[in-house]
Amino acid sequence: MASLSQGLHVQAKVVQALIMRELVTRFGRDNIGFLWIIVEPLLFAGLVGIVWTIAGGHNSGSISVIAFVATGYIPLTFLRHAFGRSSKIFQSNSALLYHRQVKVLDFIFVRVSIEAIGAMAAYIFAGIVLYFFEIVTAPENVGAIILGWCVYVFFVISVATVLAPLSEMSEVVEKLVPISVYVAIPFSGVFNLAAWLSPPMRDVLMWSPLVSGMELMRYGAFGDLVTPYYDLPKALGVSLACLLLGLTLCRRVRRTMTVS
């Protein structure tokens, strides 16, 4: 047990150091820095929301289109960044593997965490702005939003542990990673509520932890305006299976990796 807690202490130090350097290298010291990570998904969600509102035709019931889009797009932006940045993440950080306590999993964990924190901050900020303009009311159930985010993030991190080693193993997968994002969209619950779908279709989508997470988040935000459909055991099961596969692949790739 002593060595386990020691190991965890070391990993905590490493993660902390990696987060600091990631923030310094990605956002630099000179611009608005860390704020970018919040502003970027916000701009994206805001612009899409505005376009949708103007274009009309999108029926989200009594929920404001902008709010609906923001709740869908901010988590999707997170997914897109997390998947995109997992590609070749081992090679691009390989200089750090000279330090034995730095593990390849730390890279994935840190990148996904930074994206997740940024997206959540954007989510909260968007909520405050929309509330201020009286587009939304206060969230009905904060617990459901948090639970939804946890389900969503856990699945994304599990998939990232699969994508990262695969992108090192084959050039093809590396090129396919950006496509995986678009493949994920229909299964992410971004554009619709499960309640709008036919029951058989809904059953299929319950296999996607992204849908469960998104439904929970939307239920938390809009309360009884939506009827949420989610399946936590399935979501956890699918995520864990992914994670297990990912950890195995990471281990295999690390063993044969050439570190220059």
Add this chain to the structure above:
Amino acid sequence: MPTSAADNDRIMIVCSEVHKDYRVGKGTKSVLKGVDFVINPLDRIGLLGRNGAGKSTLIRLLGGVEMPTSGKITRKMTCSWPLGFTGGFQGSLTGYDNARFIARIYDKPYSEMRTFVEEFTELGVNLHMPVKQYSSGMRARLAFALSLAIEFECYLIDEVIMVGDKNFRDKCKEHFFEGRRDRALLLASHSLGMVRQYCNRAIVLDNGVAQIYEDVDEAIAMYERL
């Protein structure tokens, strides 16, 4: 890490039956074909071998940067990362940022490290520059300063001392070869003078096989015949 006297005889690095293959196109190339040796606490081992003999590979395996294809490396003393031309730094970060990163992951106070790095490297304002703009001599200075500030029980050095100027080599001599006599050292070098002067044992790598010599002159004679 403090160890009791009873543990002392167990402190070492053991390399047993280590093989390393690399994939080359569709086939594989065996770089190390069963390497066995032990690094004891006070050992100063010279690692000799021609270009491409696998010196850097062996050092990377010892440092845990890469994993052996088969065989085992057991580390019972703290061991530096391989100090060489590459690795260990993030090119896009400044010297100071790298020092801060390394202080954090090795759990050392940054203020002490900063003072030591400034004094040892004598790089001055260059420490505010991204490391990718450093010359190899400057990198070597930074790598040595950082690893000396952390204090390892065993240092792995891949060539790099030779790229330094006289001032740097004097410093290495002062801090490594004379100052830290209680540490173990593995020194890959083509500078036979340096190996002869500082090492008590030597390994000659040839064709994937390591030959251990307790007598350095004998090892050098072997190496010169390769």
